[in-house]
Amino acid sequence: MTTAQLRSSDRRISPVFLGIAAVTAVSGWATWTGFASFPGLAVFLFVTAAWIVSLCLHEYAHARTALHGGDISIGAKGYLTLNPLKYTHALLSVVLPVLFVIMGGIGLPGGAVFIERGRIRGRWRHSLISAAGPLTNALFAVVCTAPFWLDALDGVPDAFRYALAFLALLQVTAAILNFLPIPGLDGYGVIEPWLSHGIRRQVEPFAPFGLLAVFAVLWIPEVNHTFFDAVDAVLRGLGVNDWDTYWGQELYRFWEGTQDVPRPVSP
Template structure:
């Protein structure tokens, strides 16, 4: 369970981005140093949160009876051990940069037959999104310690908001997402068979819906902001952080 140097490298990039964002000139609007800092902070921070998301799945599975996850390297926070680096990290990062929507990434293979019971299987699925919710709450707390009207304040605010949105998307009862995984142990064999058939393309269909139909994505953002504000987040700062991150728009 010793963290990988790769994970510490990702955190180092996030810290470097935070440093640039903190010392960028906010009075110049989209100052290159400010924008570069926010982009690095959000990308690396979100990549670290993806790793923690998958670690959450693996850790609960390990405690629940699937000890193979340790041999697969899932408890080392090393992105190289996940199923497909391109689908797990590269593609989600591209979606995030293009549209600001956090596509679920990472993948750990769990031996569900080794888990103790159905409740354990549900908690294995929920552990990932709950780690995002916890990260969002922690970031909201950290933001209160950061000087306002700085790039670091705006970047961390947007990163916190993204964690809440990631939590919401992942708990949707869509085959291939964690919300479905939490329900699946209690579903009929016919429902599980249907989920297995549509699992490869159902998440992509969902994201096409989010990109093409603004009312759907707006609803998710509204719910995310409601939870974010309840955790002490600053919606204005989160929106400004998003504008800096999506500087090309």
């Protein structure tokens, strides 16, 4: 069975994803035009919906790469339809990442598409499958920040500018966290095929707790500062300054009363 032999229903984009994409488009339009009475609400809907779209694309990248790597079971599982309800753990893939954005403004690595690794041959293919997800987040960040690094912000409404900056921050945090070589994260999946069988067996029991350990360590002030310094450095390289991301998050958290949209400042 090849990709050409997949049933059309296995590849058809799901109405669920199309609905999320529609919310992204409509709320993005409301943010751009200032149509909404409360700009923060429009920013909230736009960023949240776009974040879910990026989560779906993250999982799709894993699944599509696995399909081309030899796991022909991917199509029947519905992973190619971009439907988040088809994921192995919708709670981990969508609900928790959205809650973390709302509560803390950080891009939680989500995920779970079940890949039958036994069908895939070659260490490079295994590594690429793991890397495909966070690489998608990195590409999403580049696209979000295009107006910044292309110096094409003239005519971009301030609220939309801040929303893009905050969305980019989420993508960068998700990419960096996911690329950490820690069991349970994609970064470990990249290096795992190159480890000895004995090391993999020793590490395997810790995989369910890898993400929890990362967030526990991030509570350490020195680690937290170092992590966000790295995030800020990446964003500055993409033309986004702290002012943009700060006000993006402030508008996003509209329930805290922030509705005024300030003018941008020069980097």
